[in-house]
Amino acid sequence: MTPAARVQAAIEVLDRIGAGAAAEQALLGWSRGARYAGSKDRRAVRDHVFDVVRRWRSCAELGGAETGRARMIGLLRSQDADLDAVFSGQGHAPAPLTPDERVTSDPPQGFAALDLPDWLGSMFEQSLGDQASNVARTLQERAPVFLRVNGLKSTRASAQQQLRAEGIETTPVDVSPTALRVDVGARAVARSAAYLNGVVELQDAASQAVVDALPLRAGMRVLDYCAGGGGKALAMAARLGAGPVEAHDIDPKRMTDLPARAQRAAADVVQTRAPSGVYDLVLADAPCSGSGAWRRAPEGKWRLSESGLAELCETQAEILDTCAGLVAPGGILAYATCSVLNCENQDQATAFVKRHPGWTVKSQKSFLPGETGDGLFVALIEAPI
Ligand SMILES: C[S@@+](CC[C@H](N)C(=O)[O-])C[C@H]1O[C@@H](n2cnc3c(N)ncnc32)[C@H](O)[C@@H]1O
Numbered sequence: 188m189t190p191a192a193r194v195q196a197a198i199e200v201l202d203r204i205g206a207g208a209a210a211e212q213a214l215l216g217w218s219r220g221a222r223y224a225g226s227k228d229r230r231a232v233r234d235h236v237f238d239v240v241r242r243w244r245s246c247a248e249l250g251g252a253e254t255g256r257a258r259m260i261g262l263l264r265s266q267d268a269d270l271d272a273v274f275s276g277q278g279h280a281p282a283p284l285t286p287d288e289r290v291t292s293d294p295p296q297g298f299a300a301l302d303l304p305d306w307l308g309s310m311f312e313q314s315l316g317d318q319a320s321n322v323a324r325t326l327q328e329r330a331p332v333f334l335r336v337n338g339l340k341s342t343r344a345s346a347q348q349q350l351r352a353e354g355i356e357t358t359p360v361d362v363s364p365t366a367l368r369v370d371v372g373a374r375a376v377a378r379s380a381a382y383l384n385g386v387v388e389l390q391d392a393a394s395q396a397v398v399d400a401l402p403l404r405a406g407m408r409v410l411d412y413c414a415g416g417g418g419k420a421l422a423m424a425a426r427l428g429a430g431p432v433e434a435h436d437i438d439p440k441r442m443t444d445l446p447a448r449a450q451r452a453a454a455d456v457v458q459t460r461a462p463s464g465v466y467d468l469v470l471a472d473a474p475c476s477g478s479g480a481w482r483r484a485p486e487g488k489w490r491l492s493e494s495g496l497a498e499l500c501e502t503q504a505e506i507l508d509t510c511a512g513l514v515a516p517g518g519i520l521a522y523a524t525c526s527v528l529n530c531e532n533q534d535q536a537t538a539f540v541k542r543h544p545g546w547t548v549k550s551q552k553s554f555l556p557g558e559t560g561d562g563l564f565v566a567l568i569e570a571p572i
Pocket residue numbers: 412413414415416417418419420435436437438441472473474475502506
């Protein structure tokens with residue numbers, strides 16, 4: 188495919204997203220009908236699509252309409268691309284620009300320039316103060332790829348060497364002693380021997396730092412109550428050395444890949460449908476807006492509603508209350524989100540200790556999205572003796 192044909196394909200995918208399809212589904216739908224497209228073409232179309240979804244609002248303003256074509260024009264305009272070279276109408280390229288499409292508007296302002304819905308823009312300001320614009324701008328960009336070095340199998344220096352031998356260049360990231368940022372060869376990671384042998388896992392660097400913040404000690408009974416794919420359960424097992432870490436999720440299908448991942452990593456993680464008794468540490472990595480990770484999953488920014496956020500906050504409080512019953516006297520309830528919004532973070536920890544006299548918030552840590560990972564929050568809440 189020519190670069191222009193890839194843009195035309197992205198326009199078609201964006202129209203499907205604009206009509207309500209999820210981005211992954213829309214890409215899959217296009218990809219199934221595009222047998223002529225090679226892997227580089229598919230990656231390029233995907234990159235165009237996600238670049239626009241991150242900047243959905245400003246691209247529409249810059250392109251002058253809410254169609255896939257207009258948003259793509261808006262994206263290319265923001266990049267100072269030569270629009271006539273792309274919109275040539277030749278071969279599979281998009282049709283030439285109309286006179287209306289040639290008219291450029293003033294640059295987007297306010298929350299449109301930051302690619303946030305107005306209501307969320309206000310919440311960003313309330314939660315992040317003078318960091319709000321910086322965080323929103325960061326969420327307009329692609330996220331770096333990070334790896335976690337599995338301490339059960341390797342050291343960071345040795346993992347770097349193994350990866351380098353496979354053409355993957357990395358840099359240690361200060362936020363966690365296990366984190367590497369991939370500088371070259373990100374697409375090769377999933378088929379590298381280092382990955383397939385469990386030496387490294389794909390995991391955001393700040394997510395690793397959240398696990399670093401947990402007071403884990405060998406011999407503890409540990410539960411990951413919202414384990415999902417098990418990224419944090421695996422990291423906890425690596426820190427504990429000897430397990431097991433018990434992994435639970437309301438939707439066990441989400442843990443389908445966990446046994447294979449645990450085996451690859453030589454990590455002692457067992458699944459439990461019904462946690463019972465009490466644990467020294469319970470991690471509640473709760474479902475949330477995902478606002479700290481909108482570089483990777485940008486649709487969330489546009490699909491989240493005020494009522495949806497309120498529902499998430501209710502669920503978070505319910506999960507915390509349930510988990511409280513699973514923590515041993517003097518044990519730790521660790522509450523984590525990948526959100527930058529106070530209502531899902533500090534406010535939840537504060538409300539929890541108000542509802543549960545005797546419990547105390549021992550520490551809270553927030554990570555903003557940036558060069559060292561996604562935006563996350565973790566609070567350590569101690570149970571009364
Ligand atoms: C943020 S994700 C977990 C990510 C995971 N800990 C990791 O590091 O890869 C939240 C998970 O919570 C699960 N969940 C939602 N409501 C729940 C509930 N009431 N009880 C337990 N798990 C729940 C979801 O199915 C989802 O897998």
